[in-house]
Amino acid sequence: MLKGIAASAGVACAKAYKLEQPVVVIEKRTDITPADEVAKLDAALAKTVKDIEGVKARAAKRLSEEELAVFDAHLMMANDPELTGQMKNMINNDNVNAEYAAEQVANMMIAMFESMDNDYFRERAADIKDVTFRLKCNLLGLVIPDLSSIDEPAIIVAHDLTPSDTAQLNEFVKGFVTEIGGKTSHSAIMANSLEIPAVVGTAGVMEAIANGDLVGMDAIEGEVFVNPDEETVAVLAKKEADYKEEKAALKVLINAKSVSVDGHEVELAGNIGNAKDAEQVVANGGEGVGLFRTEFLYMDNDHFPTEEEQFEVYKQVLQTLEGRKVVVRTLDIGGDKKLSYFEFPEEMNPFLGYRAIRLCLDRTDIFKTQLRALCRASVYGKLCIMFPMIATVNEFRNAKALFEECKAELIAEGVEVSDDIQVGMMVEIPAAAVLADEFSKYADFFSIGTNDLIQYSMAADRMSQKVSYLYQPYNPAILRLINMTIKGAHKNGKWVGMCGAMAGEPYAVPILLGLGLDEFSMSATQILKARKVVNSLSYEEMQTLAENCMNMDTAEEVLDYVKKETSK
Ligand code: PEP
Ligand code: MG
Numbered sequence: 001m002l003k004g005i006a007a008s009a010g011v012a013c014a015k016a017y018k019l020e021q022p023v024v025v026i027e028k029r030t031d032i033t034p035a036d037e038v039a040k041l042d043a044a045l046a047k048t049v050k051d052i053e054g055v056k057a058r059a060a061k062r063l064s065e066e067e068l069a070v071f072d073a074h075l076m077m078a079n080d081p082e083l084t085g086q087m088k089n090m091i092n093n094d095n096v097n098a099e100y101a102a103e104q105v106a107n108m109m110i111a112m113f114e115s116m117d118n119d120y121f122r123e124r125a126a127d128i129k130d131v132t133f134r135l136k137c138n139l140l141g142l143v144i145p146d147l148s149s150i151d152e153p154a155i156i157v158a159h160d161l162t163p164s165d166t167a168q169l170n171e172f173v174k175g176f177v178t179e180i181g182g183k184t185s186h187s188a189i190m191a192n193s194l195e196i197p198a199v200v201g202t203a204g205v206m207e208a209i210a211n212g213d214l215v216g217m218d219a220i221e222g223e224v225f226v227n228p229d230e231e232t233v234a235v236l237a238k239k240e241a242d243y244k245e246e247k248a249a250l251k252v253l254i255n256a257k258s259v260s261v262d263g264h265e266v267e268l269a270g271n272i273g274n275a276k277d278a279e280q281v282v283a284n285g286g287e288g289v290g291l292f293r294t295e296f297l298y299m300d301n302d303h304f305p306t307e308e309e310q311f312e313v314y315k316q317v318l319q320t321l322e323g324r325k326v327v328v329r330t331l332d333i334g335g336d337k338k339l340s341y342f343e344f345p346e347e348m349n350p351f352l353g354y355r356a357i358r359l360c361l362d363r364t365d366i367f368k369t370q371l372r373a374l375c376r377a378s379v380y381g382k383l384c385i386m387f388p389m390i391a392t393v394n395e396f397r398n399a400k401a402l403f404e405e406c407k408a409e410l411i412a413e414g415v416e417v418s419d420d421i422q423v424g425m426m427v428e429i430p431a432a433a434v435l436a437d438e439f440s441k442y443a444d445f446f447s448i449g450t451n452d453l454i455q456y457s458m459a460a461d462r463m464s465q466k467v468s469y470l471y472q473p474y475n476p477a478i479l480r481l482i483n484m485t486i487k488g489a490h491k492n493g494k495w496v497g498m499c500g501a502m503a504g505e506p507y508a509v510p511i512l513l514g515l516g517l518d519e520f521s522m523s524a525t526q527i528l529k530a531r532k533v534v535n536s537l538s539y540e541e542m543q544t545l546a547e548n549c550m551n552m553d554t555a556e557e558v559l560d561y562v563k564k565e566t567s568k
Contacts (some may be wrong), residue, residue: 002202004177007188008220009525011240012174012199013233017150018211019158022142024133029097037098040522041084044098044138049078049132051144058148058170070302077131079088083109084425127302147173155215159206169196175217177224179206182436182463182471183501192523199224203466250528254285255366258531264539266503266513267324267522268530271499274300275313278320280524285531288325288382289497290447292317294330294370303341304366310373318381325382326522327497329426329445330370330399332356332388336463351461356389361398371406378418386447390425390432396442418480426499428452433481436488444487447521450500454478473502474555474562479511483550486516497521507562509533514546537566 056071077083083105090101106128113125136146147156147168156176173196181200182190191198197219203348208226209215216225216236222242225232259265269290269502270281274297281289297305297313318326334355346357348352360367374385387399400423406418408515424445425432433453436446450473455462457478460470472478482498490497497519502508504522509530512520520530545565549558 001134002205002207002208004190004199004202004222004224004226005181005240006198006219007181007183007200008191008196008198008219009243010175010195010219011217011236011243012155012197012219013214013228013240014174014217016154016157016211016215017154017173017207018206018209019145019147019156019161022137022138022140022144023037024136024142026099026103026140027351028100029099030095032097034092037096037101038088041087041091041098041102041138041496044102044135045084046443047138048131048135048473049147049211049294052078052131055148056144057074058146073127074131077127078135081145083128090393097230099136102135102139103134104314106136144433152307155217157205157209157215162333169194175199175213175219177205177209177217179203180465180469182465191527192525195525196551201468203465205405250532253528253531253535253552256285256531256535257533258287260513260534260537260542262481262538262540264513266517266534267325267497267519268527268534269327269442269497269519270524270527271521272317272524275316275320277454277524278326280318281527282320282322282324282523284527286324286522286524286527288327288519289317289321290327290497290519292326293332294329298331298333299337299338301341303418304369306374306377307369308372311376314374315380316384318377318383321381323382324383327384327386327424327445327499328374329386329388330357330374331360331366334359351455357387357395357399358389360387361395361402364402366401367402368406371403372410375403375407375409375417375421376412376415378421380507383418384422384423384424384445386426386445388449389428389452391429393435393438393442396425396439399418400442400510426452426492428456428500430457430520433485433488436485437491438488440489440492440494443494445494446485446496447519448482448485448496448498448503448517450478450482450498450502453481453500454502455459459472473505473508474511474549474558476550476552476554476558479515479546479558482512483515483546490516504530506530506533507559509560509567509568510537510542510562511546511549513537513539513543514544516543 026426052071052074056068060068086105090105091098101487110125134144148170149169150172154173155174155175159179160181161176161178175197178200179202188198188200197217199217199219199222202224214227218227218233258268267287270286270289272278272281272289272293273293336352345354390396394520403423410417424443427446428449432439433476451462454471454473458470460467486496495518498517499521503520504526516539
């Protein structure tokens, strides 16, 4: 049995599908017959086109037309006579093997496009890389794993999964186990919204599991069993059935209020990454969207999404929520979230560098496109806009001024904009939590991003396995920062939500309720469980409990105390 981090609840048992990218090694050869090499290249090109068409057809079941456009660009390249002509010329003129010619021409084209001073052309470099990698694999007879082609029950075992790998998972994927990653890594977040069990940060899993091994995973405890015996399989099957039964029982709370036994009402909302997730929030009884991570709109694209493209998505989400509140976070890119079509500066510490609101205030062209799209969509529902990674009052004021500018421009153009848009900010940086009473003079609301707030407060990288023991939501220092944020907001009559992973943790909910948190935003699948917890608690008692927690020494003490108190 291997121990990892339970990142998305569930239990599953299936054969392992090991995700391993082929290693391409190319040698230059001159003992060749050019005509044979050209024929080999043509055959590999034809296969490359067929492969891309196949991936596109399979992905079409889950992706939109827009998301599929990237495959058309790849097909165009594989069929581009300029690219393939150069490879053939090199084979004939330099008398070299097809693989070598393909690599040389590809590297040349990639370098040329990468050096261009134009986003559009730089994007093409990433596409050429992608297509020529496939071509080289075909020339060498190497197979690129295609996750969307999985057609029998499987548990994916990988070093890591990117958000786009995760987007390719189909109904045959019963769960995934990764070697690295933490609870708040983006693959974990994606697994939650797809309702796929996931265990991440499972050290040694790639070595311990072979393709086709039977894998049992308990993603409630974070346990992975390699070739489990019959008894373990039976225990897991029972646990899976119980888990599904409990989930069904929670469904009765879909239309219930989120209110404590002594009448204190809060709001339980959902975190989303796209328009589809919004439907899940409504289906799971969410009272709103507390965080729309719009960076996925940018990451799943091969160009900066235009105002029109963004407008359509925001409109759709607002309409899906039918008048319930929707908090849209403006572009939070940088750190681990990169774009294929945008070059970030080299930095020693990208998590402490040029990212999120810092980038948006510098590149106001990118920022204003998003703000305009949001303003235009605002008439379709109840829109709240929030800025990520705010560290200073001036950053907030400058961002808000740009919002006002966009709004005024649109109104001058004769476009209708809602006059009821709330503009707030994330509290992810300790400086913002400490100064919350000042920020709340300007911001309409706060949403506490504990994933980053904990990382920055404890100086512990949220992706690092080695220091994951420092990711301590229950540490009294974190609780005090949360308390300062809530009290600071309430002083000026503003509301406070939380959209970090802590908001959905069953033992954190009692403390947060007691601290006076107004809105809890989590993955859609956690909402009903949280409602069951809120509905069973006394607000007055939780206020005392929270006060006691803040006066403890350690996270362990806090957690033990909450477990004891809430099981009474
Ligand atoms: C957070 O930091 O808690 C948060 C919700 O944002 P993200 O996880 O996208 O960084
Ligand atoms: Mg964050």
